[in-house]
Amino acid sequence: MFSELHLHLGGAILPHILYSYLLRQQGHELLRRFPTHERFEAFFAKKHRSLEAYLQTHTLVERIQRLHSLRYFIQRLVRGAVLFDNLAYVELRYTPFYRTDDHLDESQRIRQMAEVVQTIAEAAVSQPQYPLQVRQILCVHSKLSARVNKSTVELAIGHHAAGTRDASRNGSVVAIDIAGPDALYRPRIKELVDLLKLARKRGLRTTAHVFETGDGLYPELLPHLDRIGHGIQVPLRQPNLLRDIAKRGQCLEVCPTTYVRTGTLKTLEDLRVVFARCFDAGVDVAVCTDNSGIHQNRLPMEFENLLVRDIIDFHQMEACHRAAFRHAFGWKGEPRPL
Numbered sequence: 001m002f003s004e005l006h007l008h009l010g011g012a013i014l015p016h017i018l019y020s021y022l023l024r025q026q027g028h029e030l031l032r033r034f035p036t037h038e039r040f041e042a043f044f045a046k047k048h049r050s051l052e053a054y055l056q057t058h059t060l061v062e063r064i065q066r067l068h069s070l071r072y073f074i075q076r077l078v079r080g081a082v083l084f085d086n087l088a089y090v091e092l093r094y095t096p097f098y099r100t101d102d103h104l105d106e107s108q109r110i111r112q113m114a115e116v117v118q119t120i121a122e123a124a125v126s127q128p129q130y131p132l133q134v135r136q137i138l139c140v141h142s143k144l145s146a147r148v149n150k151s152t153v154e155l156a157i158g159h160h161a162a163g164t165r166d167a168s169r170n171g172s173v174v175a176i177d178i179a180g181p182d183a184l185y186r187p188r189i190k191e192l193v194d195l196l197k198l199a200r201k202r203g204l205r206t207t208a209h210v211f212e213t214g215d216g217l218y219p220e221l222l223p224h225l226d227r228i229g230h231g232i233q234v235p236l237r238q239p240n241l242l243r244d245i246a247k248r249g250q251c252l253e254v255c256p257t258t259y260v261r262t263g264t265l266k267t268l269e270d271l272r273v274v275f276a277r278c279f280d281a282g283v284d285v286a287v288c289t290d291n292s293g294i295h296q297n298r299l300p301m302e303f304e305n306l307l308v309r310d311i312i313d314f315h316q317m318e319a320c321h322r323a324a325f326r327h328a329f330g331w332k333g334e335p336r337p338l
């Protein structure tokens with residue numbers, strides 16, 4: 001069984017399930033834009049010219065996955081993760097603000113974020129017949145105001161503390177993440193570092209989408225992270241940083257399909273040097289899906305795609321599998337066997 005460390009709620013649900021839900025909401029505005037299942041699925045299947053264009057798919061899904069429908073989608077996600085992805089553990093990330101009602105003003109939406117987190121926590125544990133360990137990671141977002149982002153971190157801290165800081169509790173918030181177009185981080189680095197420091201001081205763990213594309217090279221964020229979301233541009237462009245990453249015991253969350261979909265890499269083969277340099281430097285790598293539903297590519301298949309192309313060998317796959325349990329923020333005990 002597998003441990004999935006990098007999965008976005010907005011990308012975790014199959015387009016078919018999203019569309020079936022839309023059909024039941026008679027007259028949903030998106031049905032005018034997507035009159036058929038095929039048109040809807042084609043939107044998610046295409047390659048994009050940039051990370052920013054790719055992230056539009058999340059914006060679309062966020063219009064469907066709002067507070068009133070979250071329970072339904074989380075229950076589908078948990079069931080699918082156990083039955084079809086063979087997952088024992090998952091850390092699910094999302095930006096709470098984007099799940100609130102957009103007709104409310106900013107202050108009201110900030111208040112409603114707590115309800116979003118609570119709804120997901122409850123939905124995650126509501127099907128004991130599917131024994132998946134779920135943890136939440138709340139994302140601050142490069143397109144949101146400093147006020148919303150600070151409130152997101154404070155909400156994560158509050159939720160974490162209310163669970164008596166027990167990261168092994170199913171459904172609990174364990175960490176914060178930085179997400180959104182990475183080119184927008186640049187003028188906000190101090191703000192982002194302060195948020196990461198605050199989270200850590202209050203017992204949360206940290207990860208961030210960084211070194212994913214050529215626009216996301218921010219070495220000043222690295223010392224404040226427990227794991228590095230993507231990070232593939234470190235071995236590709238700044239391999240001199242790998243030694244410090246190994247010393248700090250940080251793990252890279254590598255999501256192979258994403259880089260081809262965003263146009264960051266031409267083919268999966270480009271990842272061969274990423275894995276080789278990480279293994280040589282003693283840096284742990286966890287293989288993740290990022291958006292398994294949108295990609296229609298489950299975690300076991302991500303591994304298989306790497307294996308059949310000899311991008312990693314079977315021993316390296318075992319090492320990545322163990323790393324994904326060892327670096328999980330809420331997993332206790334030994335890794336599950338493959």
Ligand SMILES: [Zn+2]
Pocket residue numbers: 006008209229290
């Ligand atoms: Zn991601």
